C-alpha cells in the first residue's frame with residue numbers, strides 16, 4: 001500500500017543541532033519520515049525529544065543541520081507555502097478582526113481585496129465562524145479561536161497542515177469535539193495532517209499512523225498503523241489495546257529521562 005500512495009512530504013536522515021555560545025543541543029538525529037498524501041500522521045514522544053523542532057524543519061522555518069527535507073506537491077504559490085504550521089500558541093492577532101486574521105496570508109501574497117473576501121467567506125462558513133468574523137480573537141471562546149487559527153492556516157490551501165500540540169490547551173470536552181471537527185475539515189479540504197501531541201488517545205483517535213519518538217535526540221522508536229475505521233470509538237477494546245501499546249512505548253522513553 002505504502003508504495004502506491006504518493007509521498008507528499010519527507011525528511012531524509014535529518015539532524016538538527018541547536019547552538020548557542022555556551023552549549024549545543026542535538027534535538028533530532030538521523031530521522032527519516034515519509035508523509036503520505038491524505039494521511040493523518042501523529043508524532044508522539046516525551047517532552048523535549050524534538051517534536052517541535054521536527055515540525056519547524058518540516059515547515060521550512062528552520063534548516064536541518066544535515067539531511068534533506070523535500071515537499072512533493074505542485075502548489076503554484078511557490079516554495080513550501082504548500083506546508084503550513086499551526087503552533088502550540090495560535091498567534092492570532094488580538095487587534096485584528098477574525099476575518100482580518102484569516103485573510104492575513106492572502107495579504108502577504110498580495111491577493112486583491114475582492115478575492116480575499118471571497119476566500120475568507122468560504123473559510124468562515126466552513127469553520128463555523130459565521131457571525132463571529134467581525135469581532136476580535138480575544139472575544140472568541142477557546143474552541144472558536146482554534147477554528148480561526150485553522151481557517152487562517154488553510155486559506156492558502158496547503159497540501160500539508162502541521163499542528164504542534166495545538167489542541168492541547170483546550171478542556172477535554174472541547175478538545176474531543178475539535179478533534180472530530182478537525183478530521184472533518186481536513187477530509188473536506190483534502191489536506192494531509194501531521195499532528196504532534198503528547199496525548200496518546202488524541203494520537204489514536206486522529207491518526208492513520210503514529211510515529212513514536214525516542215527521548216532526545218529524537219529518533220524513531222516505532223511506527224504503529226491504526227487501522228480502525230473513523231470516527232473512532234474511544235471506549236472500544238481495539239482503541240484501548242492500541243493506546244496501551246503506545247503508552248508502553250512512550251513510558252519506556254519517559255522513564256529513560258526521569
Ligand SMILES: Nc1ncnc2c1ncn2[C@@H]1O[C@H](COP(=O)(O)OP(=O)(O)O)[C@@H](O)[C@H]1O
Nearest residue numbers: 018019025027046047048049050051052053054
Ligand atoms: N530555538 C531553539 N534554540 C535552542 N534550543 C532549542 C530551540 N528549540 C528547541 N530547543 C531545544 O531542543 C530540544 C528539543 O526541543 P523541542 O523540539 O521543543 O522538543 P519537544 O517539542 O519534543 O518538547 C530541547 O532541548 C530544547 O531546549
Ligand SMILES: [Mg+2]
Nearest residue numbers: 051052053164
Ligand atoms: Mg514541543
